Amino acid sequence: xxxxxxxxxxxxxxxxxxxxQKGGVIMDVVNPEQAKIAEEAGAVAVMALQAVPxxxxxEGGVARMADPQIVADIIAAVTIPVMGKARIGHFxxxxxxxxxGVDMVDESEVLTPADNSYHIDKTEFTVPFVCGARNLxxxxxxxxxxxxxxxxxxxxxxxDVSEAVKHMKQILGEIRMLKGMTKEELIAVARxxxxxxxxxxxxxxxxxxxxxxxxxxxxATPADAALMMRMGADGVFVGSGIFKSENPELMAKAIVExxxxxxxxxxxxxxxKGIGAGMKGISVGSIPDExxxxxxxW
Amino acid sequence: MKIGVIAIQxxxxxxxxxxxxxxxxxxxxxxxxxIKHKGIVPECDALVLPGGESxxxxxxxxxxxxxxxxxxxxxxGKPIMGTCAGLILLATAGDEQVxxxxxxxxxxxxxxxxxxxFGRQRDSFEIELELPFLDTPYNAVFIRAxxxxxxxxxxxxxxxxxxxxxxxxxxxxxxxAFHPELxxxxxxxQYFLDKLF
Numbered sequence: 001x002x003x004x005x006x007x008x009x010x011x012x013x014x015x016x017x018x019x020x021q022k023g024g025v026i027m028d029v030v031n032p033e034q035a036k037i038a039e040e041a042g043a044v045a046v047m048a049l050q051a052v053p054x055x056x057x058x059e060g061g062v063a064r065m066a067d068p069q070i071v072a073d074i075i076a077a078v079t080i081p082v083m084g085k086a087r088i089g090h091f092x093x094x095x096x097x098x099x100x101g102v103d104m105v106d107e108s109e110v111l112t113p114a115d116n117s118y119h120i121d122k123t124e125f126t127v128p129f130v131c132g133a134r135n136l137x138x139x140x141x142x143x144x145x146x147x148x149x150x151x152x153x154x155x156x157x158x159x160d161v162s163e164a165v166k167h168m169k170q171i172l173g174e175i176r177m178l179k180g181m182t183k184e185e186l187i188a189v190a191r192x193x194x195x196x197x198x199x200x201x202x203x204x205x206x207x208x209x210x211x212x213x214x215x216x217x218x219x220a221t222p223a224d225a226a227l228m229m230r231m232g233a234d235g236v237f238v239g240s241g242i243f244k245s246e247n248p249e250l251m252a253k254a255i256v257e258x259x260x261x262x263x264x265x266x267x268x269x270x271x272x273k274g275i276g277a278g279m280k281g282i283s284v285g286s287i288p289d290e291x292x293x294x295x296x297x298w
Numbered sequence: 299m300k301i302g303v304i305a306i307q308x309x310x311x312x313x314x315x316x317x318x319x320x321x322x323x324x325x326x327x328x329x330x331x332x333i334k335h336k337g338i339v340p341e342c343d344a345l346v347l348p349g350g351e352s353x354x355x356x357x358x359x360x361x362x363x364x365x366x367x368x369x370x371x372x373x374x375g376k377p378i379m380g381t382c383a384g385l386i387l388l389a390t391a392g393d394e395q396v397x398x399x400x401x402x403x404x405x406x407x408x409x410x411x412x413x414x415x416f417g418r419q420r421d422s423f424e425i426e427l428e429l430p431f432l433d434t435p436y437n438a439v440f441i442r443a444x445x446x447x448x449x450x451x452x453x454x455x456x457x458x459x460x461x462x463x464x465x466x467x468x469x470x471x472x473x474x475a476f477h478p479e480l481x482x483x484x485x486x487x488q489y490f491l492d493k494l495f
Contacts, residue, residue: 005425005426006423006424006425007423007424007425008420008421008422008423009420009422010424012424012439012480012481013422013423013424013439013441016309016422016439016441016477016480017419017422017441017442019308019309019312019349019480020308020309020349020350020351020382020383020441020442021350021351022307022308022309022310022311022350023305023306023307023308023310023350024307024308024350024351024354039353039399042353042354042357042358043354044307044350044351044354045351078399079353079395079398079399079413079414080351080353080354081351081418081419081442098420101418101420103418103419103420103442104419126420127419127420128419256354256358257361260306260307260334260358260362261334
């Protein structure tokens, strides 16, 4: 076998990796012990970070990429894929995460943005990227920059699912509106939502965005996770919802089962019983505008 | 004919669409069903185990009670195809990574697998692969792919990369380390359907 014939980091491979996560739960973890709990519960991947969004929100200050030692320890602890968060526009953090061997980089608004004008040129990387989006324009701009996966932004660290619901409905509604439009109408939409016309046309044709679309931000209970799946999410990210709950082991397992049985209320009732209290949370409406994370990125 | 695709987790819709295309091309009729719970596998004439996370899939196949149904299906000699995670689940034995996570294997194919045999996602690759049942190479997509490191006498090796077996057959079972469902080339799915029609 001539190894130079292997092609790495193609769009097919990056998007393919994201597709393998479908129907799964990706859990935020801050140390190897939590990563093992997530793997044992049936998570499809873990997101390695310094502090879960609820703590980032509480502690304030500048939130950055996790300590590389912690990321390396988490990679060594589990066999499922490990993802890591880089600041928006911070391509060096992304390069470090790639060098560490993470399987996907989350260019995340939960961390403090490093660049207030530009996102990372994700086409320059071998590792695939996931980015947040609140509407179709944001999603297609990120895909145009090379994102292989999109997630709703929600409002991270709140345990309030309402913003994730809003973003998912917004994106899916905008896709439905493209149906049956003429090319000139699609061109007008592309201009309006500041997205490339090719991607708008592809989305109109497929009636979905061209990459996997997960829900994230504020998912705190099995019912929240099932709600996002019912709405059309391809899978779910859970941040503070697991390790800020009363019993993370039970909560993690219950959320995995809820995503697998999202269309069966009887099973949802069963898996939601006796798992302890969810994270305390904070309603989005009570947060001052300057502390809202989803407005980061554009 | 009824063809089932295990739909617990992974790239299920891609397999369904690839099978639909392949069935249409050969002018046949078949019903495709996605399977998340027990009770459906026994009605199927053929089964696909898709790509996804094998640790997650293995756990949930047991929790949902589907694992035993798949074993019965194999005993009945019905065609089963496993791709990537599916290849791992079909194996009788795994490497230390499999042992570490106490991974559940179906043990239907006399193979020992190495999970992530080619490395992490940054090492994932595409390659033009020669397959004995095709005239021209197949663009095979390997994503955090496994490889078969040992196989019994009943296993026919179809393709290797270096010393790793990446496609193999044992009776009614076809196991692939790559993802034929991620490309529009249906020739591998056609080869699988030849076992059914």
